[in-house]
Amino acid sequence: MGTDELTDVLADAQGFLFDFDGPLCDVFAGRPAPRVAGELTELAVGWEPALAERLHGVDDPIEVLRLVHAADVDLGHEVERALTAAEVEAVAVAGAPTPGGAAALRAAREAGRRVAVVSNNSAECVRAYLDRHDLSAYVLEVVGRAEHQPDLMKPNPHPLITAAESLGVDVTRCVLIGDSVTDVQAAHAVGAVAIGYAGGTDQPELLVEAGADAVIRTMQAVADVLESE
Known part of the structure; x- marks a missing residue:
């Protein structure tokens, strides 16, 4: 999508919720x-x-x-x-963050947005990765897989609601950046904006069909828009 369209989608977002596996990290890159x-x-x-x-x-x-x-x-x-x-x-052993992912986190915080990571992966692994790559300072809240309650993983919107409450932001003023159909479903279930990150060749069509409000090919696109505000 064009920069103008992405700018419009991000303009009113107070809370930025990042999915972890995909937009920020390829979790199983080193351990398939x-x-x-x-x-x-x-x-x-x-x-x-x-x-x-x-x-x-x-x-x-x-x-x-x-x-x-x-x-x-x-x-x-x-x-x-x-x-x-x-x-x-x-x-x-997952390697460096997704290209543009770290820049997007930094840009969101520097633009005054409140930032959380919401993931179906464990909060333990998310925090470990953020610490390892010096990114923890840009993230106010990590909401991982609910212990003993996998039914609360996305597409259940529970992680988004929990993150928004922790950030002190109405969930409808949040944008979720994720790479799966379940991310889009979770966001729309609570009236949040869904940005689909299509890092793979087959993903854009799936995310569009799911109703993503915007689809991006690179996480750097988010950073570029925020840095231009």
Whole structure:
């Protein structure tokens, strides 16, 4: 989209909510998600062999957690602990932030916006990554996966509502920058603006179809608009 259109979308936003995996960091860049999903599946099936069929072929660690928790809450807690540990290990080897992501965080804070990270990943891994890359000073609040309640992950708007309340901003005056359809759904469920970050070649169409208010190809676009205010 053009700069003018993005400027209009961002103009009234008081709270900037950043999704983590994608817009700020490729969480599993150094420890591939399918490998982690496989480890979690092995753990779950070791406890409950009947889950083998349900988890077969699932290569998203977050989805493994959802499925296990839905089948067995106690086992879901075990998988959740293992996933959190894996995420913390993963972000330690994830590499540099998404191009333009750090600049967008800095620009949002320097423009006087209130900034939070809202993620389906654990808050522990988000904070560890922000600390490692000297970005914590730009983030006022981190809302990660709700402990023992994976049903509250996006597309449930719970993380957005929690972040907005913590920031002291009406959620309808917030913009969520995320790279998935569930981000768009969560934002629109509470009247927030959704900006779709399309870092991959197949994402723009999906985000447009989901109704994203704007779609960007690079996080630097957000920084550029804020720095020009």
